[in-house]
Amino acid sequence: MFDSASISSGKTDFIAESSDDKPPQRAETVHELLARLGGDMEEIDRVKKVYPMKISSHFLALIQEKGDPIWKQAVPSAEELSDFRNVADPLSEGRDTKVPGLIHRYPDRVLLMVSSKCAMYCRFCTRKRSVGRVEQTPMQQIFQGIDYIRGHPEVRDVLLSGGDPLLRSNRELDIILRELRSIPHVEIIRIGSRVPSVMPERVTPRLVKVLKKYHPLYMNLHFEHPREINPDSERALKLLADAGIPLGSQTVLLRGINDDPEVMKELMQKLVKNRVRPYYIYLCDLVKGVEHFRTTLQAGFDVICHLQGHTSGLCVPHLIIDSPGGGKIPILPxxxxxxxxxxxxxxxxxxxxxxxxxxxxx
Structure with missing residues (x-):
């Protein structure tokens, strides 16, 4: 397994500095860091009893102040507990689950959940109801999903999701990808991941060596704010792109984070510069606990209109509403x-x- 730099519940060290002439300093825990920045630790502890908290050390280091766009994505807020409007499973994934961990909604493609872990638990996650509650998805369950795919020749496209598939070991990923590639009717394999943004150190030459064996392989990545693109994430993206893996981005439109059209334009341009093609901007799903992140449809139109014609077409993604149980619907201004x-x-x-x-x- 790779070395994880994740921080969860304040139990993992974040900062450890030493020098030849000074004794090592005691590491600062995540709780101490958040408290130093002004976080209400009683509130945070209350929320994470319902919706777990996990923040990678890389992402934590991007926070500049309490309430900034990075903080809002990672740190629990009392607003998560005051959402009485939305539901736990707004996309009716349970209805379309054919065997445990496999969702078959569209005619020719399936979503296979291969991990219950993430490098960070995003506060706006569509699977807020389930992520972080199981140690790890059993490989035997994944094999059941692969057997389902073998028995359904109409499936030509498999999306690996979770959790984050890159939280599996290189060996486990190799096994999963090899089994899928052995199915004649599976033409395309896709991986959905936020690792290049929140834990870029996970993207290593050894990982890329595994992935590039199974072309055509695509990756859909999640970046929500321009500050997430820095030298570390750029290194990870370069490794993936140089391996011939087409990279796309799926960004969620989030109030107070990226709903400023100028912020979104900067993000899209930085992605394209790093060979990531903007693919979707999602209106926030109607997930219980995320109402405070939702924007109006007009905010989405404002973003798209600000991109269209004002920057290259490569930087203009589709604006999407993932309808409850009905699939993705493109929305044009x-x-x-x-x-x-x-x-x-x-x-x-x-x-x-x-x-x-x-x-x-x-």
């Missing part, structure tokens, strides 16, 4: 198509300039 009839469409560009596009005479 209404400002571009002004009117349409049998003769023509009236359209507007990013500057607000209006044009007519004639329909063909059939």
């Amino acid at each position: 209404p400002d571009y198509l002004l009117a349409t009839d049998e003769e023509k469409a009236v359209i507007s560009n990013y500057k607000g300039e209006v044009y007519e596009y004639p329909n063909p005479r059939i």
Whole structure:
């Protein structure tokens, strides 16, 4: 297994400094660090009894002050316990679970949950109800999911998720990927991970050596704020991209974190610079405990309109609502198509300039 630098419940050391002429200093625990930054530790402890807390040392070091965009993603808030509007499983994943840990919702693809662990428990997680409550997903359960895939020739695309698949050991990942690659009708394997953002040290040449054996392999990554892209995460992204793994990003639109269009533009441009193609911006799922992160649909339109035409098309992802039990729905700002009839469409560009596009005479 790789060395984990994760911090959970204040039991793991965060900072340990020493020099030749000074004795080692006592390490500062996560609780001490959060308290020093002004965190209400009674509130944090109360929330994490319901929704566990885990913060990687890398991500913790990105926090500049209490309540900043990094803090909000990682540190429990009392608002998580005052959400009486949303539900634990808003996407009805339980309904589409065919065998434990395998979700088959779309005709030709499945989601296989291969890990119950994450490097960090994001406070806005769609699987807030389950992540962090099991030590690790048993390999035997994963094999049951793979057997299901073997028996369903319509499945051509497998998305590995969890938890975070990269929290499995290199050996376990090798076994899982090898078994999937042995199925003739599986054309594409995808991995969803936030590791390059929250624990970039996990991305090593040895890990990449395993992954690159199983092309075509794609990775969908989660970055939520421009400050998450720094030399450490850039090194991880370079290793993955240099291995020929196409990288895409799936960003959640989060109130007070990235719903400023300029912040989102900076994030998208930094991703593209590091060979990560912006893929989706999600409106926040209706998950119990995350209402305080949700934005309006108009906020999503504002972001997309700010990107369209004002930066390269590579930087413009799809705006998506993951509907309850109904799958992903792309949403386009209404400002571009002004009117349409049998003769023509009236359209507007990013500057607000209006044009007519004639329909063909059939």
